[in-house]
Amino acid sequence: MQRAIFLDRDGTINHDPGYIKDPSEIIILDGVSEGLKKLKEKFGFKIIVVSNQAGVSKGLMTREDVEAVNLRVNQLLQYEGASVDAFYYCPYHPDFDPPEKTICRKPSPFMIVQAAEEYEIDLSNSYMVGDKASDVECGLNANVKSILISGQNLEKEISTLHNLGKKPNFVAANFIQACDYIIKDLSGGV
Numbered sequence: 001m002q003r004a005i006f007l008d009r010d011g012t013i014n015h016d017p018g019y020i021k022d023p024s025e026i027i028i029l030d031g032v033s034e035g036l037k038k039l040k041e042k043f044g045f046k047i048i049v050v051s052n053q054a055g056v057s058k059g060l061m062t063r064e065d066v067e068a069v070n071l072r073v074n075q076l077l078q079y080e081g082a083s084v085d086a087f088y089y090c091p092y093h094p095d096f097d098p099p100e101k102t103i104c105r106k107p108s109p110f111m112i113v114q115a116a117e118e119y120e121i122d123l124s125n126s127y128m129v130g131d132k133a134s135d136v137e138c139g140l141n142a143n144v145k146s147i148l149i150s151g152q153n154l155e156k157e158i159s160t161l162h163n164l165g166k167k168p169n170f171v172a173a174n175f176i177q178a179c180d181y182i183i184k185d186l187s188g189g190v
């Protein structure tokens with residue numbers, strides 16, 4: 001069984017201007033390549049992206065756009081010696097699609113559970129990292145330790161979680177802090 005880091009994409013790996021459909025807009029955030037390289041090479045984590053991409057359902061982009069952006073994200077990471085092993089995304093939105101389709105949408109743990117089956121991931125030794133309350137909820141719903149990365153609306157994300165009676169395992173100021181938490185946690189040092 002392998003362990004994995006499940007990652008949100010927009011706002012966690014790359015800068016998030018909202019509904020990114022153009023691969024040339026992708027800017028990888030500071031520390032992400034370095035952190036992912038370390039987690040993968042030194043600690044043997046699979047790196048798996050789980051992303052909501054409801055822009056597809058809203059008609060703002062196509063699945064091909066999402067996949068082209070994913071490819072570009074991986075290409076930019078690979079230039080820095082890092083890489084993503086698999087990308088999962090949910091293109092649906094409850095305003096436009098029936099519940100049997102939107103079941104994949106975070107905060108549902110659906111994509112994590114699916115990836116865990118396909119890649120034989122041990123969830124009890126895995127982590128979720130994201131910049132929204134829905135990422136943390138998704139991770140907690142899948143029983144993986146969940147880290148909230150500080151983004152534009154940190155206070156709002158924390159209060160959303162608080163109102164749901166949920167709490168991230170760790171709140172990180174940036175990606176490198178999230179990686180440091182994971183590495184410490186692995187050795188039981190948190």
Ligand SMILES: [Mg+2]
Nearest residue numbers: 008010011131
């Ligand atoms: Mg995000």
